[in-house]
Amino acid sequence: MRLKRAAAAGGALALLVVMGACSENKGTGGDTGADRVQSGSIATDPKESMGPAPEVPGAAKGGTFRVIRETKISHLDPQRVYSFAGLMNAPLYSRFLTTFKDDGSGKVTLVGDLAETPGTDVNKDCKVWEFKIKDGVKFEDGSPITSKEIAYGIARSFDPDLTGGPTYLQEWLANDPQYDTKWNFKANKTSLPPGLTTPDAKTLKFEFAKPHCDLPFAASLPYTAPLKPEKDTGVNLDNQPFSSGPYKITKNTAGTELVMERNENWDPKTDPVRHAYPDKIVWNYGPDAEAGANRVISDSGDDQTALAWNGVPSALIARVTGDSALKQRSVQGQTPSLWRLSINTQRVTDLSVRQALNYAIDRDGFIKVYGGEASAKAVTTLMPPSTIGYEKYDAYPAGPTGNVEKVKELLAGKTPELVLGVGDDNPEYGTQLKTNLEKAGFKITLKTIPADAKLDEVGKKNNPWDLYIDQWAADWPSGAAILPVLFDGRTIKAENNSNTSYVNSDEINKEFDRVLAMPAAEQGKEWAKLDKRIMTELAPAVPLFVEQGYYLHGSKVGGIYLSSIFGYPAFTNVYVKQ
Template sequence: MRLKRAAAAGGALALLAVMGACSENKGTDTSDDTTRVSTGSIATDPKDSMGPAAEVPGATKGGTFRIIRETKISHMDPQRVYSFAGLMNAPLYSRFLTTFKDDGSGKVTLVGDLAETPGKDVNGDCKVWEFTIKDGVKFEDGRAITSKEIAYGIARSFDPDLTGGPTYLQEWLADTPQYDTKWNFKANKSALPPGLSTPNDRTLKFEFAKPHCDLPFAASLPYTAPLPPDKDTGVNLDNAPFSSGPYKITKNQAGVETVLERNEHWDPKTDPVRHAYPDKIVWNFGPDAEAGANRVIADNGDDQTALAWNGVPSALVARVTGDAALKPRSVQGPTPSLWRLTINTKRVTDLAVRQALNYAIDRSGFIKAYGGEASARAVTTLLPPSTIGYEQYDAYPAGPTGNVDKAKELLAGKTPELVLGISDDSTELATQLKGNLEKAGFKITVKTIPTDAKLDEVGKKDNQWDLYTDQWAADWPSGAAILPVLFDGRTIKAENNSNTSYINDDAINAEFDRVLALPVTEQGKEWAKLDQRIMKELAPAVPLFVENGYYLHGSKVGGIFISSIFGYPSFVNVHVKQ
C-alpha cells in the first residue's frame, strides 16, 4: 500500500529465509532495533495455531492503556480497514482467518487465527484452498463463529459502498479487478460470490481460476473478519463494529475518543497471538505529533500508561536521543515502508539516463533531509529487508553519497532536463534532490503537487512529471505483494496506478506469472532474483531508504514492539505495569 507515515496450507507449507543484519528486540521496554534480522515461516504444526499465547514475562492483567493520536482512524469496519492505525487496531476487536505470530525481533510465523491452520492447498496447485474453523471461537454476544459468518464478511467486501479496504480476495475470486461488476453483493446478500463456499459450518472453501499461492498471507488482512448478516449495518458498521476479538468497542466518538473493553466471550485458549492484558484500551485523538510526544515525555498522570502513536517528530529527535532517561521508554525498529525515486519511463525512455540517476543519488543527503538515521536506513533494492527471501545487492554501486563521475560517463555529455514532482510539504527534500542531481549533469525543474492529491496525480498514466518520490509498504512480507503490484505493465490503466514507473516489459510480466504460480516455499529466492533483474535491465526507480519507526511510551507501559509486518507499534503484548 502507498501510505504516508505521519511526520502511511495445510501442514505441507513451510518457508524460512534470512533477510539482513541486526540487533534483538524482545518487545519489552527498550530497543534500538533498526537493522534486525527477519525470518518468516508458515506454521506446519496445528499446535502453533492454538492458544493460549505464551505469557509475556512480568506482564499482569489490569489497567487502562492509552494511545495518543492526532487524527481519527479512517475506518473501523474490518472490511474497510486499510490504514496502518486501522490494521494495528482491528486485531483488538476482530479475528481473521490467519494471522502472524511476531516475537518483536523480526521472527514471524503465519498461523491460523479463526482457522485451525494457515489453510490447505487441496490439489497442490494453489487453485483450491480449504480452511477448517476452530471450535470455541465466539462473537461478543456469545454465539459461535462459523464458516458462514466468515464467508459473509468476505462477501460484503464486494459492496461498492464499502470502500477503503484491500481487494485481493475479491479480485482473485472474480478473476478480474472489476470484481463488483462480476458479482453484485446487494442483489445477492443471501448468496456468496462465485468460488467461495461453506460445505459445512466448519469449512470455508476458495476456488480460483488461477493459482494464488499467497492466499494464506492475503487471508490475514481484516476483510476475513466474520460478521453475522443480522449485525450488518452497512456503512454504519464503521461506528460500531461487532466484535470477534478480545475487546469490544463500547464508545466511539469520532475524532475524540474510542474505548475498547474486554469481550468476555473471547477464549484465549483459541488464540495463538493475543493476550488482552489491559482491562481497557483507549484511543485519544487530537494532539499533533509534537504535543503527543511531549505529553509522553512529561510522563504525568494517565500519560504514564500512554503511547504517542505519531512517533518522535524530527523537531524532538535530538532531545529524545540525547536523554538517557528516555531510552527505556523508546522503541525503534525498521518498517516495510520503502521509499524510492520513481522514474516515469514513459517520459524518461533512455535506459542510460535511468542508470545515471541511480549512480548520481546521494542517499545520505536525502536521509539527512528526511530526518536523519533515526528516521531512515538506506537501501539499494526494490524489496525491503523485511521481505521473505530478501537478498542484498547494489546494481549501481556508488557509495552513500553517489558517484557523480560514473553518472556523467553514462550521460556522455548530455544534460537531461527532467521535471521533479514533489509534495508541497516536502520542499526540503526537493531542494536536496535538485542540488544532488544537478551536480551529476541533470537539469531539474521542481513542480510541487498538493500533498493530498499527489497519489492521485502520479497515478495518472499521462502525468506531467519525469521523477517523483514514492513509497510502498507490502501487505504481507512477500515479493508477491511488492514487485508485481509496482511493475506489472498489464495493470496500467488511465489512472489510479500503483505501477507509477509505467514499465511494461513482456519478459518481466511473464516472470511475474511464473513466480506467482510457484509454491510459496520456492517464491522467496525467485523474487530476490527478479528484484535484481528489474533493476539491472529496466532501472525503473532509484531505491532510497526504508523508514524506521521511533516511538515513546509512558513509564507504566510494557510489551510494545514494532510490528515486523506493518512497521507500527503492536499491541498484542502490551500491558500496564502495576
C-alpha cells in the same frame, strides 16, 4: 502503499509488510536500530495455530492502556480497515482467518487464527483452497463463529458502499479488478460471491480461475473478520463493530475517544497470538505529535500507561536520544515503507540515463533533509529488508553520496533535461534532488504537484513528469505484494496505476507469472533474484530509504514492540505494570 508515513497514520493504506530492525521493548532499554533481516514461514503443524499464546515475562492482567493520537481511526468496520492505526487496532476486537505470530525481531510465522491452519491448497495448484474453522471461537454475545459468518464478512466486502478496505479476495474471486460489477452484494445478501462456498459449518472454500498462492497471507487482513448477517448495520458498523476478538467496543465518541473492554466470550485457548492483559484499552484523540510526545515524556497520571501513536517528532529527537531514561521508554526500528525516486520509463527511454541517475543519487543528503538517521535508513534494493527471502545488493555502487565520475562515463557528454514532479507539501525534497542531480550533470526542472492530488496525478499514464518520489509497503512479507504490483507492465491503464515507472518487459512479466505460480513458501529467493534483475536490466527507479519508526510510551507500559508486518506499535503483548 504510496503515502507519507505521517499522513498514513490517518489515511488509507495501500499495501505493506516489514521486518527489518523491529524489536520488542521489554523495558530494559530502547531499540538499538541494528539491521535484522526478516525471516518467515507458514505453520504446517496445527498445534502452532492453537493457543494460548506464550506468556510475556513480567506481564500481569489489569489496568488501562491508552493510546494518544492526533486524529480518529478512519474505519473500525473490519471490512473497511486499511489504515496503519486500524490494522494495529482491529485485532483487538476482530479475529481473521489467518494471522502472524511475531516476535518483534523479524521472525514471523503465518498461523491459523479462526482457521485451524493457514489453509490447504487442495489440488496443489493454488486455485482451490480450504480452511477448517476452529471449535470454540465465539462472538461477543457467546454465539459460535462458523464458516457461514466468515463467508458473510467476505461477501459484504463486495458492497460498493463499504469503501476503504483491501480488495485482493474480491478481485481474485471475481477474476476482475471491477469485482462489484461481477457480483452484486446488495441484490444477493442471502448468497455468496462465485468461488466462495461453505460446504459445512467448519469449512470455508475458495475456488479461483487463476492460481493465488499468496491466499494464506491475504487472508490475514481484517476483511476476513466474521459477522452475523443480523448484526450487519452497513456503513454504521464503523461506529460499533461486533466483536470476535478479546475486546469489545463499549464507547465510541467520534474524534474524541474509543474505549474497549474485555470480551468475556473470547477463549485464549483458541488464540495463538493475543493476550488481552489490560482491562481496558482507550484511544484518546486530539493532541498533535509534539503534544502527545510531550505528555508521555512528562509521564504523569494516566499518561504513565500511554503510548504516543504519532511518534517522536523531529523537534524532540535530540532530547529523547540524549536522555537515557527516555530511551528506556522508546521503541524504534525500520518499517516496511520504502521510498524510491520513480523514473517514468515512457519518457526516460535511455537505459544509460536511468542507470546514471542511480549512480548520481546522494542518499545521505536526501535522508538529512527528510529527518536524519532516526527517521530513515538508506537502501539500494526495490524490496525492503522486511521481505521474506530478501537479499542485499547494490546494482549501482555509488557510495552514500553518489559517484559523479561514473555518471559522466554513462552520460558520455550528454546533459539530460528532466522534469521532476514534487508534492507542494515537501518542496525541500525537490530542492535537494535538483541540486544533487545537477551537480552530477543533469538539468532538472522542478514542477510542484498539489499534495492531495499527487498519487492520482503520477498514477496517470500520460503524466508530464520524468521523475517523482514514490513510497510503497506491502500487506504481507512477500515480493508478490511488491514487485508485480509496481513493475508488471500488463497492469498499466489510463490512470490509477501503481506501476508508476510505466515499465513493461515481456521477459520480466513472464517471470512474475512463473514465481506467482510457485508455493508461497518457495517464492522468497526467486523474488530476491528478480529484484536484482529488474534493477540491473531496467533501472526503473532509484531506491532511496526505508522509514524508521520511533515511539515513546509511559513508564508503566510493557510489551510494546514494532510489528514486523506493518512497522507500527503492536498491542498483542501490551500490559500495564502493576
